[in-house]
Amino acid sequence: MAADANAGGPGYRVLVAQGGGPTAVINQSLVGLVLEARRHAGVTHVYGARHGVRGIVAEDLLDLTQETTANLERVAATPAAALGSTRDKPDAAYCGRIFEVLKAHGITHFFYIGGNDSSDTVRIVAEHAASANYALRCIHVPKTIDNDLVENDHTPGFPSAARFVAQAFAGANLDNAALPGVYLGVVMGRHAGFLTAAAAMAQTHPDDGPHLIYLPERVFDTESFLADVKRVHAAHGRCVIAVSEGIHDASGEAIVTRLSQGAVERDAHGNVQLSGTGALADLLCEEIKNKLGIKRVRGDTFGYLQRSFAGCVSEVDQREAREVGERAVQFALAAGGRDGSVAIKRVGEYAVDYQLLPLQTVAGKTRVMEDEFIDAAGTGVTDAFRRYLRPLLGTGLPEPARLRAGPVPKRLNKD
Amino acid sequence: MAADANAGGPGYRVLVAQGGGPTAVINQSLVGLVLEARRHAGVTHVYGARHGVRGIVAEDLLDLTQETTANLERVAATPAAALGSTRDKPDAAYCGRIFEVLKAHGITHFFYIGGNDSSDTVRIVAEHAASANYALRCIHVPKTIDNDLVENDHTPGFPSAARFVAQAFAGANLDNAALPGVYLGVVMGRHAGFLTAAAAMAQTHPDDGPHLIYLPERVFDTESFLADVKRVHAAHGRCVIAVSEGIHDASGEAIVTRLSQGAVERDAHGNVQLSGTGALADLLCEEIKNKLGIKRVRGDTFGYLQRSFAGCVSEVDQREAREVGERAVQFALAAGGRDGSVAIKRVGEYAVDYQLLPLQTVAGKTRVMEDEFIDAAGTGVTDAFRRYLRPLLGTGLPEPARLRAGPVPKRLNKD
Numbered sequence: 001m002a003a004d005a006n007a008g009g010p011g012y013r014v015l016v017a018q019g020g021g022p023t024a025v026i027n028q029s030l031v032g033l034v035l036e037a038r039r040h041a042g043v044t045h046v047y048g049a050r051h052g053v054r055g056i057v058a059e060d061l062l063d064l065t066q067e068t069t070a071n072l073e074r075v076a077a078t079p080a081a082a083l084g085s086t087r088d089k090p091d092a093a094y095c096g097r098i099f100e101v102l103k104a105h106g107i108t109h110f111f112y113i114g115g116n117d118s119s120d121t122v123r124i125v126a127e128h129a130a131s132a133n134y135a136l137r138c139i140h141v142p143k144t145i146d147n148d149l150v151e152n153d154h155t156p157g158f159p160s161a162a163r164f165v166a167q168a169f170a171g172a173n174l175d176n177a178a179l180p181g182v183y184l185g186v187v188m189g190r191h192a193g194f195l196t197a198a199a200a201m202a203q204t205h206p207d208d209g210p211h212l213i214y215l216p217e218r219v220f221d222t223e224s225f226l227a228d229v230k231r232v233h234a235a236h237g238r239c240v241i242a243v244s245e246g247i248h249d250a251s252g253e254a255i256v257t258r259l260s261q262g263a264v265e266r267d268a269h270g271n272v273q274l275s276g277t278g279a280l281a282d283l284l285c286e287e288i289k290n291k292l293g294i295k296r297v298r299g300d301t302f303g304y305l306q307r308s309f310a311g312c313v314s315e316v317d318q319r320e321a322r323e324v325g326e327r328a329v330q331f332a333l334a335a336g337g338r339d340g341s342v343a344i345k346r347v348g349e350y351a352v353d354y355q356l357l358p359l360q361t362v363a364g365k366t367r368v369m370e371d372e373f374i375d376a377a378g379t380g381v382t383d384a385f386r387r388y389l390r391p392l393l394g395t396g397l398p399e400p401a402r403l404r405a406g407p408v409p410k411r412l413n414k415d
Numbered sequence: 416m417a418a419d420a421n422a423g424g425p426g427y428r429v430l431v432a433q434g435g436g437p438t439a440v441i442n443q444s445l446v447g448l449v450l451e452a453r454r455h456a457g458v459t460h461v462y463g464a465r466h467g468v469r470g471i472v473a474e475d476l477l478d479l480t481q482e483t484t485a486n487l488e489r490v491a492a493t494p495a496a497a498l499g500s501t502r503d504k505p506d507a508a509y510c511g512r513i514f515e516v517l518k519a520h521g522i523t524h525f526f527y528i529g530g531n532d533s534s535d536t537v538r539i540v541a542e543h544a545a546s547a548n549y550a551l552r553c554i555h556v557p558k559t560i561d562n563d564l565v566e567n568d569h570t571p572g573f574p575s576a577a578r579f580v581a582q583a584f585a586g587a588n589l590d591n592a593a594l595p596g597v598y599l600g601v602v603m604g605r606h607a608g609f610l611t612a613a614a615a616m617a618q619t620h621p622d623d624g625p626h627l628i629y630l631p632e633r634v635f636d637t638e639s640f641l642a643d644v645k646r647v648h649a650a651h652g653r654c655v656i657a658v659s660e661g662i663h664d665a666s667g668e669a670i671v672t673r674l675s676q677g678a679v680e681r682d683a684h685g686n687v688q689l690s691g692t693g694a695l696a697d698l699l700c701e702e703i704k705n706k707l708g709i710k711r712v713r714g715d716t717f718g719y720l721q722r723s724f725a726g727c728v729s730e731v732d733q734r735e736a737r738e739v740g741e742r743a744v745q746f747a748l749a750a751g752g753r754d755g756s757v758a759i760k761r762v763g764e765y766a767v768d769y770q771l772l773p774l775q776t777v778a779g780k781t782r783v784m785e786d787e788f789i790d791a792a793g794t795g796v797t798d799a800f801r802r803y804l805r806p807l808l809g810t811g812l813p814e815p816a817r818l819r820a821g822p823v824p825k826r827l828n829k830d
Contacts, residue, residue, distance in 0.1 A: 018593075021594070022589070022590045022593045022594065024586075047823055048818065048820070051593075058828065059823075059825040059826065059827055059828050060822070061822065061823035062818060062820040062821065062822060062823065063820050063821055063822070063823050064818070064820050065820075066820050066821060067818060067819065067820045068819075071816060071818070071819060074814065074816030075816045075817065075818055077813075077814075077816070078589065078813070078815045078816050078817075079586050079589055079590075079813075079815075080586065080589030080590045080592065080593045081593040081594075082593075082816075082817065082818050083818065084592070084593050084594075085593045085594050086594070087594065100827065101827060104826040104827045105823070105826055167724060167725045167726045168720050168724055168725075170725035170726075171439075171494050171495065171719070171720065171723035171724045171725040171726075172719050172720070172723060174437070174493065174494055174495030174723060174725070175437045175494075175495045175719050175722070175723040177495065177499070178433075178437045178466075178495045178496040178497075178499050178500045179436075179437065179496075179499075179500050179501070179502065183719065202725075277693065277696075277697050277700070277713075277714065278692065278693010278694065278696060278697055278714070278716050279693065279697060281692075281693060282692050282693055282694060282697075285692070298692075298718070298719065299692065299693070299718075300716065300718035300719055300720060301693050301715065301716065301718075302720070303713070303714075303715035303716075304586070304587055304590050304598065304713065304715055305583050305586065305587070305715060305717070305720065307590070308586035308587060308589060308590040309582060309583055309586045310582045310583075310585035310586040310589070310617075310813035310815065311582045311585075311586075311727065311812070311813045312726065312727070397726070398492075398493070398494075398725035398726045399489065399492075400493045400494075400725065401486060401489030401490045401492070401493050401497075402490065402493075402497065403463070403477060403479070403482060403486070403490055403497050403498065404482065404483075404486060405463070405477040405478050405479050405480075405481050405482045406477070406478055406481060407475070407476065407477060407478070408462050408474075408476035408477065408478050408520070410474040411474065411519040411520055412474055412515065412516060412519045413473065413474045
């Protein structure tokens with residue numbers, strides 16, 4: 001910790017930015033943060049950077065002090081990142097340029113809303129400020145549909161995306177029951193299977209899908225997969241499957257790479273492009289058709305709908321996303337405060353509180369699903385996971401019902 | 416018209432079935448029909464066939480007279496087809512077997528909820544009854560997300576699917592604005608572009624996507640498509656595209672067949688399998704990447720989510736789907752009634768009424784988008800279409816908002 005950003009007294013200048021993949025509620029965090037900052041007499045300016053760190057280095061800043069509260073409230077209810085986002089993952093030199101811009105604009109408090117990459121950026125920027133003995137408070141505000149930040153009970157954005165996945169599978173299961181066959185839905189999450197596992201919440205009756213769930217926390221074996229599908233299809237006359245985009249073999253190679261024989265797109269970090277393509281679903285469906293001889297096999301890739309569909313949000317997620325923004329400002333402006341990453345802690349069934357963790361606790365680390373959340377077969381979730389997830393999804397979830405009428409005795413085709 | 420089904424007096428036996436693709440509100444029609452039938456003193460039995468015509472010939476019937484009203488109301492609010500559906504398209508012999516089962520069970524009133532194939536089945540079954548001089552009232556109840564029934568202002572199921580598509584593109588547009596690039600969403604509809612065109616309702620600001628819409632009512636030319644995308648991307652730095660799964664070239668060949676060099680699945684009728692695969696989106700994205708050199712190109716295929724997502728429904732659609740079921744029974748039991756297909760007619764801005772059309776008016780015919788609904792360029796919709804669609808979507812649609820704050824003067828990178 002360098003010089004105290006709060007020591008200078010009134011005249012604070014706040015800068016906020018949004019990074020990584022958009023979510024349904026990231027703008028709640030932005031607006032909670034902006035309104036809380038504007039409430040403080042000591043804060044004279046609240047700036048927002050367009051497209052995350054990229055906008056900072058380009059000095060592409062908006063003066064949010066001038067926004068109407070009414071419009072901010074409407075923005076809060078809008079999905080995706082209102083300031084714009086970026087996939088840039090700054091190295092030390094890039095962070096140095098960020099720091100130079102913050103210094104030039106006299107920024108005293110820097111907030112970055114994002115995932116674990118973003119928290120690492122905040123950490124490095126804070127180090128630059130400390131080296132320069134420049135008084136800058138640096139706070140990371142959590143956000144990710146992947147739910148993969150360590151030391152967080154869960155992350156804002158995940159509950160709404162999980163709700164979308166649960167509602168999607170509830171509908172897909174009913175569709176599949178009406179027109180039986182195999183249905184496979186591919187869900188986002190490269191390393192952490194939380195979002196794919198949320199599909200389990202679609203089950204109302206014991207024979208409801210998804211009947212099989214494949215997570216990146218377990219090794220994916222195509223032969224076992226086919227045997228599982230064959231078994232379920234024989235038992236129910238149909239099969240609904242949830243698959244994480246991040247499934248991989250024992251060597252860690254992505255299944256989409258194996259099945260497509262390497263014809264995949266890679267990003268600047270060498271990561272295989274998993275979203276924005278239906279390749280994995282199509283390849284797995286081909287396997288089922290060719291190897292099991294099942295005729296009606298359909299695959300959907302939930303793609304970008306699951307993180308930004310306008311109109312599917314958990315009100316619990318909405319409220320908590322708002323609060324992490326508000327709490328970020330309170331932590332930042334507290335007397336004797338420190339840099340850190342805001343985290344959600346569960347303190348009741350169901351209640352949460354917020355803590356400020358050291359940046360290095362969260363930065364660059366990835367949480368995956370705990371073993372106690374995955375069943376023994378590795379193709380389903382446990383009751384512990386259901387109990388964990390249920391309160392996050394909010395109220396008003398669909399409650400699918402079935403006809404229960406008895407059969408009419410046959411008159412022609414008597415047995 | 417054969418013998419009068421209503422002439423026999425009390426003791427009517429009603430049979431209802433559901434056919435074709437499930438929708439978010441087809442169970443409203445089922446339940447409206449069942450409850451209205453049970454309300455009539457003359458009706459002694461209300462049967463439902465499992466999995467459409469397939470369940471009729473197998474005598475797989477449920478006695479809906481025994482269902483609780485409370486459970487029926489819950490089923491009404493559940494998406495997909497509660498009785499189960501089928502893709503069987505009966506020929507004359509199959510319809511003969513249907514008629515034999517109806518006769519064996521003393522059915523006096525037959526209702527089939529489905530699209531234009533289903534109405535054709537009803538027509539042929541009615542002919543069998545007439546030939547046999549058997550008193551059977553035959554009514555087709557409309558349902559299809561494709562909105563392709565002639566002489567109908569619109570069809571139950573379409574408004575809710577259109578709402579899903581509009582909400583999906585509203586979110587995808589915001590996501591694309593946050594992380595710019597090209598986004599392409601493939602929407603259902605083999606011959607009729609109504610559902611794809613509904614993407615236009617996602618636009619709030621003039622530069623919002625979808626910027627381009629490709630419909631099966633217009634010939635798709637890959638070169639023109641690439642030129643369109645290049646132009647929009649140059650103007651906005653991004654591009655959001657809605658594409659119908661049914662786009663085809665001047666010869667009528669499906670684009671997915673052309674781009675994949677024929678490696679496609681066909682159904683029993685020789686139709687190319689369009690849904691349940693991400694092939695078209697992936698192939699179009701490849702074209703854009705390879706020919707235009709744009710790096711961030713993402714494609715989603717909305718697949719089964721758009722017709723059965725649990726929790727996205729237009730309350731206008733819900734109400735009308737219920738009413739077509741109720742009106743079907745009223746038409747069927749009216750003194751001096753006749754066979755027919757229930758149709759929605761728009762009688763105000765916005766109000767509807769229901770008519771019973773002759774079965775041959777609707778049976779086996781396909782409505783496509785009227786020319787007045789498609790703009791001159793063929794890549795967008797007209798205000799007439801927006802005015803047509805808006806009241807169908809219901810209330811409570813998301814209203815995306817943007818930040819309007821002005822820029823902060825640059826201090827380092829001064830121009």
